[in-house]
Amino acid sequence: MREFKKILFPVDLSESSAKIAPYALMVANKFKAEIHLLFVARELDYFTGIYVPPVSVSGFQKEIIEGAEKRLDEFLAPEL
Numbered sequence: 001m002r003e004f005k006k007i008l009f010p011v012d013l014s015e016s017s018a019k020i021a022p023y024a025l026m027v028a029n030k031f032k033a034e035i036h037l038l039f040v041a042r043e044l045d046y047f048t049g050i051y052v053p054p055v056s057v058s059g060f061q062k063e064i065i066e067g068a069e070k071r072l073d074e075f076l077a078p079e080l
Contacts, residue, residue, distance in 0.1 A: 004031040010038040
């Protein structure tokens with residue numbers, strides 16, 4: 001059996017992510033592997049074509065990223 005050294009764990013920060021996390025952790029512990037979390041925040045540049053001022057879009061995008069970082073920290077908190 002091949003050993004895992006790194007595990008990519010995509011999360012959407014929903015209840016499903018929280019339910020799957022213990023399994024990812026179990027596999028990582030078994031193989032002494034690193035877990036890399038991936039959360040994707042969509043760019044909102046396509047809204048600028050609908051006349052939403054670019055400042056509003058960039059401000060909202062910044063808030064999304066900051067909120068996602070906070071949620072990822074909370075998601076990781078039980079494991080720290």
